[in-house]
Amino acid sequence: PTGEPAGPLWRADDKDYAPDSPNSARTNAALISLVRNEELDDLVSTMGDLERTWNHKFNYPYIFFNDKPFTEEFKKKTQAATKAKCQYGNATLTNQLVPKEHWEVPSWINMDLFRESAQMLEEQDIQYSSKISYHQMCRWNSGLFYKHPALEKYRYYWRIEPNVKFFCDVDYDVFRYMQDNNKTYGFTINLYDAPQSIPSLWPRTREFLAANPDYLSENNMWQWLTDDVARPEHNKIANGYSTCHFWSNFEIGDLDFFRGEKYDAYFQYLDRAGGFFYERWGDAPVHSIGVGLFADAANVHWFRDIGYNHIPFLNCPNSPKCSGCQAGQMYAGESFLGKEDCRPTYFKYVGTH
Ligand code: GDP
Numbered sequence: 117p118t119g120e121p122a123g124p125l126w127r128a129d130d131k132d133y134a135p136d137s138p139n140s141a142r143t144n145a146a147l148i149s150l151v152r153n154e155e156l157d158d159l160v161s162t163m164g165d166l167e168r169t170w171n172h173k174f175n176y177p178y179i180f181f182n183d184k185p186f187t188e189e190f191k192k193k194t195q196a197a198t199k200a201k202c203q204y205g206n207a208t209l210t211n212q213l214v215p216k217e218h219w220e221v222p223s224w225i226n227m228d229l230f231r232e233s234a235q236m237l238e239e240q241d242i243q244y245s246s247k248i249s250y251h252q253m254c255r256w257n258s259g260l261f262y263k264h265p266a267l268e269k270y271r272y273y274w275r276i277e278p279n280v281k282f283f284c285d286v287d288y289d290v291f292r293y294m295q296d297n298n299k300t301y302g303f304t305i306n307l308y309d310a311p312q313s314i315p316s317l318w319p320r321t322r323e324f325l326a327a328n329p330d331y332l333s334e335n336n337m338w339q340w341l342t343d344d345v346a347r348p349e350h351n352k353i354a355n356g357y358s359t360c361h362f363w364s365n366f367e368i369g370d371l372d373f374f375r376g377e378k379y380d381a382y383f384q385y386l387d388r389a390g391g392f393f394y395e396r397w398g399d400a401p402v403h404s405i406g407v408g409l410f411a412d413a414a415n416v417h418w419f420r421d422i423g424y425n426h427i428p429f430l431n432c433p434n435s436p437k438c439s440g441c442q443a444g445q446m447y448a449g450e451s452f453l454g455k456e457d458c459r460p461t462y463f464k465y466v467g468t469h
Pocket residue numbers: 149150151152155181182183184249250253276277278365
């Protein structure tokens with residue numbers, strides 16, 4: 117068993133996936149990463165894994181984003197890691213790799229209040245609370261990446277980060293699978309979040325829903341989002357949200373969903389509420405709630421066959437196509453982290469599609 121989804125699947129052997137082919141079989145998709153110059157070696161390591169297990173056959177282009185200009189070394193070494201095209205933001209259009217107005221702290225944020233709340237979050241051991249760029253990164257990944265001019269012409273994206281690992285050979289065109297099966301979102305890892313980082317995210321979400329009741333999809337993931345049985349304390353501190361989320365350092369998504377009216381209005385509402393700065397809302401819970409409420413659950417796919425690791429969690433399939441991880445292993449580190457796995461709750465309510 118390889119865990120491949122039900123076919124038909126597009127393989128590289130009988131289709132044109134040459135890097136420069138003008139009429140290639142590639143669908144309209146890109147591999148994307150927001151990344152810093154200092155992370156070059158870790159990014160090249162990620163690219164090595166992804167090229168070896170998948171992209172050397174399909175040659176999907178990479179687009180890198182940064183709030184600072186990429187160095188020549190960065191461009192040289194990333195392009196050397198792949199036959200596919202690499203693009204570095206869109207410097208000509210905005211003279212910024214990430215448009216300034218997408219990255220700067222919005223005018224309505226009170227910096228005194230930010231510092232005060234950051235200190236309180238630090239006392240609760242919420243990682244990166246005082247690091248303003250971390251908040252900016254989470255906000256950009258939540259609601260701004262899909263507005264970047266370089267992504268305008270694309271439909272699907274696969275997000276990658278420096279220093280993640282891919283363990284399994286994947287022989288089919290993953291983006292084509294998304295398109296042919298009308299998938300909105302694909303994930304590998306499903307976790308609980310630190311509830312102290314998002315106490316008002318769910319209350320603000322409920323307000324948004326009350327004002328826009330038609331936005332809720334019929335086949336939504338409400339029970340997964342609101343479960344209070346598996347980890348009641350999480351639900352309590354997060355004021356009604358289970359904190360279950362797709363771990364967004366890996367995600368394959370449909371940009372049309374994020375650019376669409378519902379998700380974007382939801383982001384605008386959250387952005388105004390200030391929780392990206394006064395709390396430490398992550399893009400993972402924000403994407404997950406958006407997908408869980410506004411998408412059709414049948415259009416969300418668990419890529420069980422894509423072996424993956426971002427420290428300290430893993431998705432490690434039991435398949436002859438995988439090497440480098442222990443089948444079924446979910447974490448590498450201290451054993452208490454096993455309870456962070458939200459997949460059982462997800463399978464219970466949503467199932468696999
Ligand atoms: P963690 O996974 O939550 O620990 O956060 P990371 O430090 O891995 O950041 C998430 C992603 O955003 C990674 O791809 C980082 O390279 C990127 N990132 C984080 N902060 C910044 C930043 O200030 N500038 C840029 N350009 N990228 C950032």
